[in-house]
Amino acid sequence: MRNSDVGKELMTIEANGDQIFHEIHVDALLEGISQQDKTNLRVNGVIDLLFYDINGKISGDAGKWCILDYKLIKDPTNPNNFKKYKKQLYLYKKVLEAWKPNEAGKVGLWIATAGKEVWLSDK
Numbered sequence: 413m414r415n416s417d418v419g420k421e422l423m424t425i426e427a428n429g430d431q432i433f434h435e436i437h438v439d440a441l442l443e444g445i446s447q448q449d450k451t452n453l454r455v456n457g458v459i460d461l462l463f464y465d466i467n468g469k470i471s472g473d474a475g476k477w478c479i480l481d482y483k484l485i486k487d488p489t490n491p492n493n494f495k496k497y498k499k500q501l502y503l504y505k506k507v508l509e510a511w512k513p514n515e516a517g518k519v520g521l522w523i524a525t526a527g528k529e530v531w532l533s534d535k
Contacts, residue, residue: 438504465478477508
């Protein structure tokens with residue numbers, strides 16, 4: 413990751429003393445995720461990388477907190493391989509939105525086998 417464009421930008425963020433966190437343990441209760449669903453959901457997991465993309469050079473989402481989760485995917489050219497991680501990242505983003513309203517940015521995967529990031533849409 414260190415040799416990629418994203419890795420270089422992340423190292424710059426870290427060197428500048430800006431906000432970047434590794435291995436964030438999440439244990440949160442989300443209340444009524446949607447208007448139709450009034451049930452509560454406990455989210456428990458680990459966010460591999462949480463960073464504040466101050467200038468948007470990494471995610472294109474300037475001034476937002478972004479999440480990258482590390483994955484090993486055999487065929488990174490097949491978008492269907494990302495679908496199973498979308499719910500996990502969506503829930504992490506919901507936790508982030510509860511913690512930092514209006515500051516949650518993009519979520520994505522760092523595909524170690526391809527040496528690149530894939531940003532997931534909210535849809």
